[in-house]
Amino acid sequence: MTTEPEVLLERRGEAGIITLNRPKALNALTHAMVREIDPQLRAWARDDGVSRIILKATGERAFCAGGDVRHIYDLGRAGHQDQSLAFFRDEYVLNHLIGTYPKPYVSLIDGICMGGGFGLSAHGSYRVGGERYLFAMPEVNIGLFPDVGGTHVLPRLPKASGIYLAFTGARIKAADALHFGLLTHAVPSARLPALEAALVAGGDVAATLAAHAHDPGPAPALEHEAFVAEAFGHGDVLAVLEALDAAAAGTSASADFARDTASSLRGKCPTSLMLAAEQMRRGPNLDLAGCLQAEFRVVTRVLHGHDFYEGVRALLVDKDNAPRWQPDRLEHIDPAVIAAHFDPIPDELVFPIGPS
Known part of the structure; x- marks a missing residue:
């Protein structure tokens, strides 16, 4: 039986092309x-015949729905956190390589883009969304936190939209992502093959993307944008909830939205929410390397804790949707414990110098 490769790497025209190839997963x-991806990217960085990178995926449902958290769960339950951390270490190094890549890096995102898919695309030069684009960072649902550089990207999005995405795990489509700046272009799904062919042929990347782009229509997020900016601009989770509760008790146009959002937040992992808030506070003062180093410190501690395994158990293993978080209330969390997640560790994340 022939096993399909999980990722396809090819040189075509002026492009180095990476194709994620696990559509059933x-x-x-x-x-x-x-x-596989990391060394090939480094080789293409040195190849004068490659002038741009294209990242895409097979299948119509997903670009990349994240990392394989069930496998990470199984490793941790067996006491092999070291193997899980080796994955996160290499993944974060790859995220940094993408964010500092010396050539245009174009992600063609048509389908679900979450977690690890965000890490592979968000730090590159250009992010193109098709009609099936669906983005979320839902880590707070499973006792994790919005990593793979979320500390760098999300707090830099306008009008507290990134804080909203980090806290709620909300799903958004291309129009909202373009409005927030997560996408640089929107292109109809049917035109993505033509865009890829044009990129392969060479020429100016920005001009090629502009020639294929279209307007996906008004962003639904505009309806509550001012309210989100005010409520989530606090950054502090308890202050956000207080603002949401106050709005929910009123008669403004955002009352129902505030009520639903507050209810959603109260269903998340309390420690994850507090970690996300600390990420959003620290991120604006750190470069991408600093953000990823901080995230590696946090994930090292999270993988030796309780909530991640409980969250995956409740949502993905037993599927009872009844996680028993420790602590189980935001008010019971010690801010010093959250801050300590970001303290230095003996085996810090380090990055190779240059793309070689």
Whole structure:
């Protein structure tokens, strides 16, 4: 029986092309995929015949639905956190490589883009969304936190939209993502093959993207944008909830939205929410490397804790949707414990110098 490769790497025209190739698994990112992509990107950086990178995926449902959290769960339950951390270490190094890549890096995102898929695309030069684009960072649902550089990207989005996405795990489509700046262009799904062919042929990347782009229509987020900016601009989770509760008790146009959002937040992992808030506070003062180093410190501690395994158990293993978080209330969380997640660790994340 022939096993399909998990990732396809090819040189075509002026482009180095990476194709995520696990459509039945929603192109979830594995350690093996990371280990294949990283050295090839470094080789293409040195290849004068490659003038741009194209990242895409097979299948119509997902670009990349995240990392393989069930595998990470199984490793941790067996006491092999070191293997899980090796994956995160290599993944974060790859995220940094993408964010500092010396050539245009174009992601063609048509389908679900979450977690690890965000890490593979968000730090590149250009992010193109098709009609099936669906983005979320839902880590707070499973006792994790919005990593893979979320600390760098999300707090820099306008009008507290990134804080809203980090806290709620809300799903958004291309129009909202373009409005927020997560996408640089929107292109109809049917035109993505023509865009890829044009990129392969060479020429100015920005001009090629502009020639194929279209207007996906008004962003639905505009309806509550001013309210989100005010409520989530606090950054502090308890202050956000207080603002949401106050609005929910009123008669403004955002009352129902505030009520639903507050209810959603109260269903998230309390420690994850507090970690996300600390990420959003620290991120604006750190470069991408600093953000990823901070995230590696946090994930090292999270993988040796309780909530991640409980969240995955409740949502993905037993599927009872009844996680028993520790602590189980935001008010019971010690801010010093959250801050300590970001303290230095003996085996810090370090990055190779340059793309070689």
